[in-house]
Amino acid sequence: MRINSRDYTTIWLDSDGRRVHVIDQTVLPHSFETKTLANCEDAAAAISAMTVRGAPLIGVTGAYGMALAAWRDPSDAAVASAYAALLATRPTAVNLRWALDRLRALLLAAPVSVRADLAYAEAAKIAEEDIAACQAIGRAGAELIHKARRGDGPINVLTHCNAGWLATVDWGTALAPIYTAARQGAPIHVWVDETRPRNQGASLTAFELLGETIPHTVVADNAGGHLMQHGLVDLVIVGSDRTTRAGDVCNKIGTYLKALAAHDNGVPFYVALPSSTVDWRIADGVRDIPIEERAAREVTHISGRGADGATFEIQLTPDGSPARNFSFDVTPSRFVTGLITERGVCAATEEGLKGLFPDLAG
Numbered sequence: 001m002r003i004n005s006r007d008y009t010t011i012w013l014d015s016d017g018r019r020v021h022v023i024d025q026t027v028l029p030h031s032f033e034t035k036t037l038a039n040c041e042d043a044a045a046a047i048s049a050m051t052v053r054g055a056p057l058i059g060v061t062g063a064y065g066m067a068l069a070a071w072r073d074p075s076d077a078a079v080a081s082a083y084a085a086l087l088a089t090r091p092t093a094v095n096l097r098w099a100l101d102r103l104r105a106l107l108l109a110a111p112v113s114v115r116a117d118l119a120y121a122e123a124a125k126i127a128e129e130d131i132a133a134c135q136a137i138g139r140a141g142a143e144l145i146h147k148a149r150r151g152d153g154p155i156n157v158l159t160h161c162n163a164g165w166l167a168t169v170d171w172g173t174a175l176a177p178i179y180t181a182a183r184q185g186a187p188i189h190v191w192v193d194e195t196r197p198r199n200q201g202a203s204l205t206a207f208e209l210l211g212e213t214i215p216h217t218v219v220a221d222n223a224g225g226h227l228m229q230h231g232l233v234d235l236v237i238v239g240s241d242r243t244t245r246a247g248d249v250c251n252k253i254g255t256y257l258k259a260l261a262a263h264d265n266g267v268p269f270y271v272a273l274p275s276s277t278v279d280w281r282i283a284d285g286v287r288d289i290p291i292e293e294r295a296a297r298e299v300t301h302i303s304g305r306g307a308d309g310a311t312f313e314i315q316l317t318p319d320g321s322p323a324r325n326f327s328f329d330v331t332p333s334r335f336v337t338g339l340i341t342e343r344g345v346c347a348a349t350e351e352g353l354k355g356l357f358p359d360l361a362g
């Protein structure tokens with residue numbers, strides 16, 4: 001998408017065909033900076049530190065991490081070591097395992113001499129597939145937005161966290177339908193959940209929507225239920241980090257509470273995701289999806305820009321108050337109106353997903 005009139009993707013290959021560049025999402029929206037990944041360790045650190053984040057982008061970064069590893073050492077042992085190091089970075093987004101499994105299988109089946117070139121080609125293919133999938137999600141979801149129009153007023157969409165182009169290679173998942181419908185002329189307004197504690201909504205989704213000149217309002221996470229009670233939300237669209245074959249959806253912490261409020265107020269609750277985010281191995285998300293727990297400091301402290309323009313961190317909580325930082329929760333499929341995928345919209349059920357992806361469901 002565009003930043004200051006220039007088209008960007010979140011990750012791209014250097015002209016040397018080996019190093020990888022990424023947008024540093026830890027300093028947005030107050031600063032636009034990029035980082036260069038020169039080896040597998042850089043890729044792993046970028047995922048762990050959330051320099052790059054969002055399930056599809058984590059997967060693509062993992063794929064390039066395997067390519068960076070094969071560039072340095074294409075041996076079986078090095079491939080195995082890179083796989084383990086990258087997989088250990090963040091446990092919840094299944095796209096990471098999906099991409100690493102794809103690269104590992106390809107590399108171990110190939111002669112050592114061609115592994116580096118093969119890995120870079122496959123990582124680039126995964127990135128291109130992600131862009132195409134997100135564009136298709138945009139087209140499928142835009143139809144839902146147009147249908148949600150009531151009279152001449154704006155169509156009010158609430159979203160949680162950041163599932164925009166910054167969470168993917170381009171276009172995004174939950175925001176792709178918003179971008180597509182807006183470019184088709186739909187009058188959209190977006191309620192942007194700030195999304196404590198890392199504030200991906202306030203810092204990243206708001207940044208994206210400003211860039212696309214889409215009207216939006218940042219709200220506290222806890223405002224969503226009130227907005228829905230007062231008829232100010234026509235539909236909810238969120239992303240996913242891992243969706244089970246039965247349609248349970250794991251997404252940023254707080255998503256489950258929005259789904260409960262939507263259910264109670266009869267507001268359609270959609271989840272946008274590419275098939276690379278479906279974990280076909282499991283059905284019960286609450287039981288079987290690993291929930292990342294990050295540093296408590298992300299809860300006890302917050303960063304922002306001061307009046308002098310400098311970014312700094314402050315402490316919110318008293319010295320000595322313990323904190324815990326659960327990064328995701330699981331919304332049972334019964335609270336999900338539908339899944340918006342690259343092959344269209346389906347029910348959040350095993351039958352619905354099998355209907356769209358018989359080739360993947362096994």
Ligand SMILES: CSC[C@H]1O[C@H](OP(=O)(O)O)[C@H](O)[C@@H]1O
Binds near residue numbers: 238239252
């Ligand atoms: C399109 S995946 C976006 C998904 O990823 C975010 O998590 P994080 O920022 O911690 O990587 C959040 O759950 C988004 O919905």
